[in-house]
Amino acid sequence: MSSRKPFIAGNWKLNKNLKEVLAFLDQIDGKLPSEDKVEVAIAAPAMYLVPLVHHRGKNPLKVAAENVYFKNSGAFTGETSPQSLADEGVEYSIIGHSERREYFHETDEDINKKAHALFEVGVTPILCCGETLETFEAGKTAQWVSNQIEAGLKGLSAEQVSKLVIAYEPIWAIGTGKTATAEIADETCGVVRSVVEKLYGKNVSEAVRIQYGGSVKPETVAELMSKENIDGALVGGASLVADSFLGLLDIYK
Numbered sequence: 001m002s003s004r005k006p007f008i009a010g011n012w013k014l015n016k017n018l019k020e021v022l023a024f025l026d027q028i029d030g031k032l033p034s035e036d037k038v039e040v041a042i043a044a045p046a047m048y049l050v051p052l053v054h055h056r057g058k059n060p061l062k063v064a065a066e067n068v069y070f071k072n073s074g075a076f077t078g079e080t081s082p083q084s085l086a087d088e089g090v091e092y093s094i095i096g097h098s099e100r101r102e103y104f105h106e107t108d109e110d111i112n113k114k115a116h117a118l119f120e121v122g123v124t125p126i127l128c129c130g131e132t133l134e135t136f137e138a139g140k141t142a143q144w145v146s147n148q149i150e151a152g153l154k155g156l157s158a159e160q161v162s163k164l165v166i167a168y169e170p171i172w173a174i175g176t177g178k179t180a181t182a183e184i185a186d187e188t189c190g191v192v193r194s195v196v197e198k199l200y201g202k203n204v205s206e207a208v209r210i211q212y213g214g215s216v217k218p219e220t221v222a223e224l225m226s227k228e229n230i231d232g233a234l235v236g237g238a239s240l241v242a243d244s245f246l247g248l249l250d251i252y253k
């Protein structure tokens with residue numbers, strides 16, 4: 001367990017309708033642990049960001065976008081601007097999720113532009129990285145993830161990177177029920193931290209928070225969070241149902 005504040009974020013992906021979003025807020029109302037112990041967020045489809053901000057009430061719940069564009073205005077049909085996230089009170093945005101990289105062909109360069117654009121408006125990026133099963137089995141995870149991180153951080157200042165959140169999500173563990181062992185997850189989060197140290201020095205690498213993501217469940221979260229280099233979790237499936245989402249936070253009560 002590190003001294004950094006843990007950060008547990010749900011990622012709803014393309015799930016829920018408005019009624020379900022509001023019901024979820026109702027079900028977690030007054031049940032989140034104190035923000036002194038853990039930071040909690042939900043990343044939701046763009047359509048539900050404003051309702052989440054407006055209906056979270058006094059719950060210590062941060063709101064995150066699942067994606068963002070790197071321009072604030074212009075002829076970019078269908079995109080969401082960083083400025084609109086900031087204006088509506090959205091605190092975080094995931095960038096570079098493996099599903100965006102795979103299905104929407106996002107490149108490291110796009111993702112780096114998004115990181116810059118978010119910092120410019122005061123929204124904190126959650127920068128995702130992670131390798132395929134093939135890369136994992138070939139023993140090339142460290143190199144792969146290091147390259148993604150170096151490219152994603154290009155041109156960011158030490159001050160920005162110390163506020164950043166990085167999520168290590170092995171693609172083979174996403175939605176498969178196959179969580180990486182806590183040891184593997186910790187080792188790769190340690191690799192990510194060492195890349196940050198190489199680029200920005202010890203102070204920044206000790207400040208940056210690194211989440212693990214990939215089939216995290218209430219039953220597996222405690223062991224993962226006990227590891228030195230893991231500061232939180234980015235959770236898909238287990239964040240969709242209020243009881244299970246609250247179960248992820250039991251260790252902080």
Ligand SMILES: O=C[C@H](O)COP(=O)(O)O
Binds near residue numbers: 011097174214
């Ligand atoms: O962003 C979340 C990850 O893709 C993990 O999803 P999962 O918990 O359903 O495996």
